[in-house]
Amino acid sequence: MTELIRIGLVGLGGQVQKNHLPALLVSKSCSISAVCDSDASLAQSLGAELGVPSFTDLQSMASSKLVDAVLISVPHSFHFELTRVALENNLHVLKEKPFAINTEEAVYLAGFAKTRGLVLMTCVQRRFTDSSISFKRNLTLVGDPYLMNARYSMDIQYLSEGWRGSDTLSGGGCLIDMGYHLIDQILWYFGVPRSISASFSNGARPFQNYEVEDSASLLVDWGNLHGTVQISRAMPPKMDYIEVFGTNGSLSLSKGVLILRDRSGNPVLETISAQLKIDPYLRQLDFFAYCIGYHVSPPSHIPQVSLIDRCYSQYLLQMEK
Known part of the structure; x- marks a missing residue:
């Protein structure tokens, strides 16, 4: 071509x-x-x-x-x-x-x-960063994974500004928007989970008028592996990380810094991405x-959308109570 x-x-x-x-x-x-x-x-x-x-x-x-x-x-x-x-x-x-x-x-x-x-x-685009690719390649070094934690958060002062505060225009809040990247990463690394439990809140800016969630907490279960995911537009400081613990050690990724640790928590590999934006x-x-x-x-994105759909179904049940 x-x-x-x-x-x-x-x-x-x-x-x-x-x-x-x-x-x-x-x-x-x-x-x-x-x-x-x-x-x-x-x-x-x-x-x-x-x-x-x-x-x-x-x-x-x-x-x-x-x-x-x-x-x-x-x-x-x-x-x-x-x-x-x-x-x-x-x-x-x-x-x-x-x-x-x-x-x-x-x-x-x-x-x-x-x-x-x-x-x-x-x-x-996270699938095309050196650090994300390296995380996936090094996953086997932790052995059998049993625990995963991830967080993507920032502190947006005016959540009511722009179309993202409207449920009609956005179809949801932090989960379907900024959280989509993290959901995609998790499915790319670990596959589709067996179950997921979701909780939401939209009370971080009580004097602002927005219709969608500002924060979401997920409990995700693959069987032998389970973990937590936090996503928020209102939780300082800005953070973006994922970590997994396995029978041989742990692997973490945050802002381009990848660290592999042994079972005692000692670093055995650390790389810092020098990739241009x-x-x-x-x-x-x-x-x-x-x-x-x-x-x-x-790659199909039906699994990502279906997973987010499942989370929002739980949100609707919360709102009805």
Whole structure:
């Protein structure tokens, strides 16, 4: 495969401009051929800056025949319809997480893409970081794992600002948004759990008006392995780590620092990632282009969405009490 995959950007917010756009501008597998946003002035401005046509709706972009694929980065509630339109127009799709806001939508989109022979891939750049890959490769060194703990938290002062505070627009709070990355990591490392128990809260900012959970605590069980997961938009300090304990020792990963310890807790291996921020996004684009060029299906995200669905079902039961 030698030709660049022509990508149209759909949704031109912060995630695209800070992360995806810089990677696309230097990618050797993909190129930007059009931009699209409901904000006409934003679309026109960025289109002029990049020297590509701009659109205000996806159907017009698709009809132009200027793109082979789209990168969708919009509020969660618009994911399904935009992905469906793209697939209907025989466009491959690289989309921001979550893959879908419920299992029914996830199954439909995955089946639709498969029927059309199109690549439908979710942006989970943690799978493309050196440290995350190293964690997976070194898992066997801990022996038989029996305990796992993970936390992804930050302290956002105004949880009511923007579309993420609206249940209608977001489909949920911290779990389906920032937590999606951690859920994906856990399933990648350990597989689908046998059971999961979830508790939620949305009282961290009592004088702010937001409709979704600000914090979630999960108890996850694979059988011989079990563990806890904490996700929060309101819990300082900012933390991002995962650790697993096994019969031969433990392995932890936090902010690019990987540490392997023996059974007594003594470090036997420590690595610090020197990877540039742009690298995982470049690798993600390369893998997307590879899947298109060689007719490879990227990993399914139905398990991730189904697991989150199970958690939210418990949330609804809590709210009814």
